[in-house]
Amino acid sequence: MKVLLPTPLGEFTNGLRELEAKGATVDELLHDLNGRFPGIRFRMVDEQNHIRPHIKIFINAELERSLARPLLDDDEVLVVAALSGG
Amino acid sequence: MQARKRRTTILVGTRKGLFILHGDASREKWRVEGDVPHFLGQIVNHAVMHPATGTIMVAARAGHLGPSVFRSTNAGKSWQEAKQPPAFPARKEAAYGWSVAHVFWLSPGHASEPHVWYAGTSPHGLFRSKDDGVTWQSVDGFNLHPDRLKWLGGAQEAPPDGATLHSINVDPFDANHLFIGMSSGGVFESTDRGKSWAPLNHGCAADFLPDPNALYGHDPHCLRVHPTARDVLYQQNHCGIYKLTGSGARRTWQRIGNNMPKPIGDIGFPLVLHPRKPDTLWVFPMDGTSVWPRVSVGGKPALYCSRDGGASWIKQANGLPTRHGWFTVRRQAMSVDGADKVGVYFGTTSGEMWASFDEGAKWCCLMQHLPQILSVEAVSF
Numbered sequence: 333m334k335v336l337l338p339t340p341l342g343e344f345t346n347g348l349r350e351l352e353a354k355g356a357t358v359d360e361l362l363h364d365l366n367g368r369f370p371g372i373r374f375r376m377v378d379e380q381n382h383i384r385p386h387i388k389i390f391i392n393a394e395l396e397r398s399l400a401r402p403l404l405d406d407d408e409v410l411v412v413a414a415l416s417g418g
Numbered sequence: 419m420q421a422r423k424r425r426t427t428i429l430v431g432t433r434k435g436l437f438i439l440h441g442d443a444s445r446e447k448w449r450v451e452g453d454v455p456h457f458l459g460q461i462v463n464h465a466v467m468h469p470a471t472g473t474i475m476v477a478a479r480a481g482h483l484g485p486s487v488f489r490s491t492n493a494g495k496s497w498q499e500a501k502q503p504p505a506f507p508a509r510k511e512a513a514y515g516w517s518v519a520h521v522f523w524l525s526p527g528h529a530s531e532p533h534v535w536y537a538g539t540s541p542h543g544l545f546r547s548k549d550d551g552v553t554w555q556s557v558d559g560f561n562l563h564p565d566r567l568k569w570l571g572g573a574q575e576a577p578p579d580g581a582t583l584h585s586i587n588v589d590p591f592d593a594n595h596l597f598i599g600m601s602s603g604g605v606f607e608s609t610d611r612g613k614s615w616a617p618l619n620h621g622c623a624a625d626f627l628p629d630p631n632a633l634y635g636h637d638p639h640c641l642r643v644h645p646t647a648r649d650v651l652y653q654q655n656h657c658g659i660y661k662l663t664g665s666g667a668r669r670t671w672q673r674i675g676n677n678m679p680k681p682i683g684d685i686g687f688p689l690v691l692h693p694r695k696p697d698t699l700w701v702f703p704m705d706g707t708s709v710w711p712r713v714s715v716g717g718k719p720a721l722y723c724s725r726d727g728g729a730s731w732i733k734q735a736n737g738l739p740t741r742h743g744w745f746t747v748r749r750q751a752m753s754v755d756g757a758d759k760v761g762v763y764f765g766t767t768s769g770e771m772w773a774s775f776d777e778g779a780k781w782c783c784l785m786q787h788l789p790q791i792l793s794v795e796a797v798s799f
Contacts, residue, residue: 340483371499375483378517379505386482413482 333405335361338413344372353409358389359399361409376411388412424798426755429474430765430785431462431793436476438494439784445761445775448784456494464750466524467797470532475551477521477537485521487537489551502553504537504545506561516541523750525586528593538583542570542600544612559613560598560606569603569617569634584749585641591648597641604636605653621670623657639687640749647696652728654689654701654749661728674728678703682715682722688752692760692777697727700734700754700762700778702747712746712767719743721762723778737781738772745770751791756798765791 337349345351355361359381366373376387381399383389389396390410391403403409426445430437435455441448461479468475476488476497487500506516520540527534533550536557544557560566570581585599594611597618604619617634624636637656644650651662652674659675675684685706692698700723705711714720720735745766755761762774769788774781 370501374503374505378484379508380515380517381508382517384482384484415482 333361333403333407333409335365335409335411337411340413341372341375341411344369344375354405355403357399357403358391358396358401358409361403362399386414388414424757426757426761426796426798427467428753428763428771428784429465429467429793429795429797430771430788430791431465431476431750432765432769432789432791433461434459434789436462436465436478437785437788439771445757445773450785451494456497457488461520462792463520463522464524464793464795466526466795468526468532468535469797469799470526470529471550472799473550475524475535477524479520485518485539487521487524487551487554491550498552500547500551500554502555504539504543504554505556506543507556507558516543518543520582522582523584523586525588528588529590530593534593536586536588536596538586538598540582542566542581542583542603544583544586544598546612557612559608559610560615563615569606570600571602571635585638585653587641587643587651589643590645597643597651599638599641599653601639601656602635602637604634605638605641606634618662618669619671621672622653622655622660623673625657640689642689642691642699644691644696645693650691650696652689652691652699654686656685658684659686659689659701659728672728674724677724677729678722678731679733682720683707685710686747687749688747688764690752690754690762693754693756695725698723698725698777699728700752702752702764704746713744714746717742717744719745719766721764721778734774734778735781736779737774744768748792750793750795753794753796755796761796763794763796765794767791 335353353364355364362373426441428439435458437455438451457478464477466475474490479485486503488497490497509515518539523538525536535547537545544560545554547554583600587597589595596608606615607618608615619636627635639654641653653660658673660671661674663672678684682703686703689701700721705715719738720733722731724731745768747764752764760777762778765771767790771785773784
């Protein structure tokens with residue numbers, strides 16, 4: 333399925349921000365990405381398996397907070413790194 | 419015997435990246451490495467160069483993507499992120515299900531273990547690396563200690579203004595003997611490399627606690643163990659400046675800050691020790707009255723130096739602003755080098771780097787207009 337990544341994660345993917353990945357759930361998808369880009373999952377998910385507060389994951393434009401959410405091959409996954417502070 | 423002249427490098431961690439300053443052998447000429455800081459845009463809580471291996475370890479918060487540790491083995495030419503950054507054990511029980519919000523403090527291990535490092539985090543956590551910072555493991559004797567939450571008094575704000583584990587000191591005479599400072603929580607020590615812990619706060623005030631004789635819950639701001647003299651510990655605490663006296667079970671903190679000038683007081687954050695003379699130390703007092711403005715007292719910044727273990731103090735402000743210097747110095751933003759005439763360095767919350775090459779007698783400004791300075795570490799080699 334198609335995955336869109338935010339600019340700050342580009343350092344893990346050599347600047348690639350649109351790519352294909354696979355997984356039956358959000359968690360599997362992130363593990364698939366981590367296999368190819370080591371360390372990228374830990375920037376999105378902390379050690380307690382919680383999506384980090386400033387990371388938002390949208391499935392077909394719908395916000396998803398659960399790593400267990402099932403995915404279909406034709407889903408589009410958008411990862412957003414929300415910025416805050418001044 | 420005269421110490422040989424060595425070059426000094428200063429690592430300056432800021433709110434927006436890491437600056438590296440190089441001095442020549444005379445320390446008269448300084449250059450800043452590069453046109454932009456390392457890790458531009460990232461909070462660099464601490465950057466430390468190992469005195470023996472030269473490895474530079476950097477505690478950086480990667481923007482909004484969680485904290486990490488970066489290392490360089492080629493003096494900052496390139497950086498590698500830790501393959502396994504400090505992270506609490508994954509737990510189902512909510513009490514243990516903490517996530518590292520900041521890596522705040524880094525300390526090299528004992529001189530006999532050049533690839534060992536320690537990291538302190540917020541929430542309060544202690545981590546160890548045995549492979550020069552490539553992977554980090556939880557020190558479970560602390561992180562999973564059943565009394566840990568009692569020591570801390572519950573969840574608190576995160577740094578740079580809030581709660582954290584800092585001041586990790588390894589006894590230079592015993593690699594198994596560790597000291598840590600927790601804000602808040604107090605000073606704790608372990609004699610078995612972190613498997614078990616005991617509070618070390620007797621004699622130290624904690625005027626914000628209901629029990630004046632509490633065993634823990636204190637607020638050390640900066641704890642230093644002397645690198646060459648046995649059993650010499652000082653701390654700048656929320657409630658004054660202290661030296662550890664006595665031995666064994668009779669050890670107690672003595673408030674040497676009572677000997678500071680009363681209009682100045684003895685509240686502050688940083689404290690540094692002379693690398694060879696255990697009775698010589700420097701502090702940077704701040705206004706700790708009423709609402710704790712956290713600025714230099716009266717807008718007149720000054721260091722105070724003691725050469726007799728805190729029995730008396732000398733003001734050192736020659737060259738510093740004489741008025742309207744409304745900055746202060748954070749707990750790890752003051753350092754000393756190893757030169758014959760010791761250099762003392764500090765970075766301010768207003769982004770200035772100050773230096774003295776004669777042990778505090780005169781001060782000069784090395785850099786201005788930096789982001790807020792969070793840490794300063796000088797290394798001579």
